[in-house]
């Protein structure tokens with residue numbers, strides 16, 4: 001072992017919970033891997049003894065998806081090295097956060113083309129789910145922008161995969177929910193980083209006008225990032241907002257050209273020009289506020305979905321009619337409603353509606369109470385939202401807080417399910433890896449899941 005195995009209560013408790021604070025599952029053992037070989041050796045050990053193994057990044061899942069009941073959790077933050085920028089690439093440990101990646105790339109004038117809104121997520125944890133950000137409408141998700149990965153399969157084999165080498169494995173690891181392999185290292189694509197950002201928060205009187213401008217904004221392609229949000233208004237009711245960002249270096253863009261033809265409330269526009277690094281780190285203030293008021297540590301029953309353009313207006317309107325925003329979202333929460341061209345997404349396991357344009361439609365719930373009953377109510381509400389979204393052709397972004405049965409997953413993956421199951425048989429035949437999603441029925445050993453209140 002280059003790293004360490006921890007069996008003590010403190011180490012096991014530290015990895016039992018996640019950002020959802022809804023599911024608590026201590027493993028038997030915690031691995032702090034000192035190398036890819038440690039990951040491989042431990043997985044082989046687990047496979048022989050009918051144990052499970054789950055990699056864990058920053059534990060920002062919301063439904064125990066990085067847990068390993070009666071198994072081994074690998075704290076991948078131990079693998080967080082970040083290499084030098086080489087041309088349009090950088091090699092990073094899967095446990096590095098996106099902040100750590102940017103600390104190396106920005107001084108060299110480079111950036112990954114897509115970044116999630118929150119930079120405290122790990123590279124491995126994000127590539128395992130996809131990674132949606134403000135530029136996704138154009139460049140896809142973060143897992144579409146990885147060049148190659150060093151992975152350890154469920155059989156304990158270390159393989160470097162890319163579009164050229166082991167393409168089938170590469171396809172099943174990207175947004176593959178850790179089902180066939182653990183990522184230990186990733187080579188990320190980089191593009192030239194802009195110096196500054198011209199940013200506007202646009203306000204709308206209603207959903208229909210907001211959606212109309214979101215469509216116009218991505219079709220015209222004037223801005224680099226387009227993200228919609230519907231937070232609760234402090235005075236009651238809802239606000240309809242679109243956050244748009246134009247990246248630049250040198251002369252600022254012409255506001256009139258950027259904003260021509262939009263139907264937002266001109267008096268309500270909030271323009272700013274900020275450094276690119278500050279733009280990327282735009283959630284830092286919110287995180288500090290939530291840590292200070294304790295809500296960062298409350299349960300977070302989030303649900304994240306994609307809904308097609310043809311149904312978005314009706315479905316969102318219906319959901320808005322059902323929620324009590326102050327209670328169901330909280331003063332710091334919001335509904336995300338951001339346009340994405342589905343053709344930009346190439347990771348085969350990330351399921352999007354079969355329409356040219358869809359919208360990320362997420363309930364980012366930040367309850368003002370840590371009450372378990374309230375959290376359970378919202379988990380139940382999530383299930384109902386999912387059913388309505390699904391029956392309207394929508395799909396799940398699987399970082400959501402509610403249980404999914406193997407049948408739900410089969411339906412979710414649709415035509416991609418057989419490919420994933422085949423890859424599972426090939427690369428993780430003993431069903432060792434990442435059991436927290438509970439995707440497959442045919443597990444060879446009984447998974448003794450323990451769901452209990454945190455604390």
Ligand SMILES: Cc1cc2nc3c(=O)[nH]c(=O)nc-3n(C[C@H](O)[C@H](O)[C@H](O)COP(=O)(O)OP(=O)(O)OC[C@H]3O[C@@H](n4cnc5c(N)ncnc54)[C@H](O)[C@@H]3O)c2cc1C
Nearest residue numbers: 057058059060061116117118122124125128131132178183
């Ligand atoms: C505050 C906050 C903001 C967020 N913002 C965004 C956003 O803007 N866009 C977006 O797309 N998502 C966002 N998310 C969701 C986030 O992308 C996912 O929850 C992501 O999985 C979290 O990464 P993590 O490092 O915390 O992973 P973890 O929660 O530790 O793990 C997530 C999953 O990936 C698996 N995994 C972890 N590491 C590896 C690895 N090395 N190899 C294989 N599998 C691995 C785990 O087993 C688990 O199943 C946000 C979440 C939070 C809490």
